[in-house]
Amino acid sequence: MNFKTTFKLFNRMFLLRIGYFNFNQTVTTKGLYDLCADGVYRILFLEYDMIKMSYDMxxxxxxxxxxMYQLSDFYIFESSKDSYHVICFDMLTTCEINDILKMTSCDDAFKNNWRFDYVPRVLRITKKGNKAPPKYIETMNSKNNHHxxxxxxxxxxxxxxxxxxxxxxxxVRTGIWGIQYTTKHNIDEGKINDK
Known part of the structure; x- marks a missing residue:
């Protein structure tokens, strides 16, 4: 069950979202961290799972x-229907990544989390419950290549x-980290064959 409504209060628009999650149901999936093994540089991960916007937009x-940020090619993956992961392999600092994220409409939990100044972000690379692994859609080419x-x-x-x-x-040759993690969030209902 999901309930979502918007309302205006004090000349500001608010979004109220109430949902029910089955917290007894969990699945294990795998992902990669944005952080390079040197602990200084990251690559740009953008997640558009909760924000539904048209593909053209x-x-x-x-x-x-x-x-604006003179970034090289973007690689677009469909993580589920009308949900996308975007990756740019440019090595950037945490401050640069956070500045870029503030300019996007990617998921708020992905960009407005104080932990991400210290903890790496993760994008899923395997199936999640009944959801298939992210599927490559296209490359947005760029003439920029200085990073x-x-x-x-x-x-x-x-x-x-x-x-x-x-x-x-x-x-640049870099080491990376992956993670296997259990998630309760945003999994398809129905039979889960991971067990």
Whole structure:
């Protein structure tokens, strides 16, 4: 059950969302951290799972962000119906990542969490309950190529999600971390075959 409504109060618009989650139901999935093994640089992860926006609007926003911050290619994955993960393999500092995230409409929990100044962000790379692994859709090409890119992340994503990064110039050998985690959030109801 989900209930969502908006209302205006003191000349401000508020969104109230009430939902029921079956907290007895959990699944295990795997993901990769945005943080490089040096502990300093990260790659850009954007998650558009909770914010439903048209694909054309998403692409327009990504193009603006890409140009504003002179980022290289964006790789777009569909994580479930009308939900997307976007990855840029440019190596950036936490401050740069947070500045970019503030300019996006990606999920609030993904960008407005104080923990992410210290804790790496994770994007799922395997199935989650009845949801398939993220599926590569397309590359948003860029003429910008001055940031170093994380070869560790590129290699992992190419092998795990079956797609190819065409622009491998300016790459740096990096170690990366993955994680296997249990989640209760946003899993499809019905039979779960992980057990």
């Amino acid at each position: 998403l692409m327009a926003q990504l193009k603006s962000i890409q140009e 170093k890119k994380s070869l560790g992340h590129i290699t992992a994503y190419e092998s795990l999600l079956n797609f190819e990064v065409t622009n491998k110039s300016n790459v």
